[in-house]
Amino acid sequence: xxxxxxxxxxxxxxxxxxxxxxxxxxxxxxxxxxxxxxxxxxxxxxxxxxxxxxxxxxxxxxxxxxxxxxxxxxxxxxxxxxxxxxxxxxxxxxxxxxxxxxxxxxxxxxxxxxxxxxxxxxxxxxxxxxxxxxxxxxxxxxxxxxxxxxxxxxxxxxxxxxxxxxxxxxxxxxxxxxxxxxxxxxxxxxxxxxxxxxxx
Numbered sequence: 001x002x003x004x005x006x007x008x009x010x011x012x013x014x015x016x017x018x019x020x021x022x023x024x025x026x027x028x029x030x031x032x033x034x035x036x037x038x039x040x041x042x043x044x045x046x047x048x049x050x051x052x053x054x055x056x057x058x059x060x061x062x063x064x065x066x067x068x069x070x071x072x073x074x075x076x077x078x079x080x081x082x083x084x085x086x087x088x089x090x091x092x093x094x095x096x097x098x099x100x101x102x103x104x105x106x107x108x109x110x111x112x113x114x115x116x117x118x119x120x121x122x123x124x125x126x127x128x129x130x131x132x133x134x135x136x137x138x139x140x141x142x143x144x145x146x147x148x149x150x151x152x153x154x155x156x157x158x159x160x161x162x163x164x165x166x167x168x169x170x171x172x173x174x175x176x177x178x179x180x181x182x183x184x185x186x187x188x189x190x191x192x193x194x195x196x197x198x199x200x
Contacts, residue, residue: 026193027182029156029167064119064147066154069109071099076118077111077135084137086175091199093135101125108158110151112138120147124155131159131167152185170195 069077074095081087091097102109105125112120120138124131133155138148159167169187171179 026190026195027169027171027179027187028190029185029187064112064114064142066110066112066120066150068107069102069111069121069123071095071102073111073118073121074098076116077121080118080121080137080139081135083140085140086172086178087135087137088172098123108155108162110154112142112147112151120151122148122151122155124158126159126162126164126167129164129166131156131162131164133167133169148181149185 077098078089078093081089081093092101101123108124108126110120110122110124111118118139119142122136123134125134126132133152136148136152136155138151156167168190169182171182
């Protein structure tokens with residue numbers, strides 16, 4: 001017996017039930033790798049201050065900033081998620097669910113912006129032991145320019161400051177392009193791991 005989908009705030013998002021999305025691969029990154037994969041940072045990092053980046057191949061008269069994800073960014077982030085192949089929106093990805101996630105994990109999630117336009121998004125959190133990154137996505141028009149890696153590095157920087165020693169992600173087994181991205185960034189599959197889930 002299937003449960004009814006939750007009522008979601010506009011704009012409507014396609015709901016993917018857990019039962020349909022559990023064909024996942026587990027990837028992990030250890031603290032030593034987190035340190036090795038980070039770019040040098042200022043001695044006095046200010047995570048809420050936008051980071052200005054010049055992206056290769058992008059109009060150099062304009063710059064892309066990265067900063068902390070705010071719930072006011074939700075609509076733009078949702079549009080990016082919906083445009084990215086291999087990323088499914090599920091229960092808990094409505095505005096209310098993302099607001100709860102951000103409140104539980106302050107300062108860790110990131111967005112890339114050009115003015116008011118959201119170009120990239122990364123949700124990041126931890127449970128005190130393990131870090132988790134969700135819905136890392138870059139608008140298709142801005143992919144393969146280092147923006148996803150930059151967002152990832154900033155998330156890992158936040159996890160490192162929080163004392164987290166290991167980060168884990170889940171990648172759909174048919175998302176080959178996504179898996180290749182994570183492997184290029186130094187992530188490795190977890191041998192013998194099986195992704196499982198249940199609706200509560």
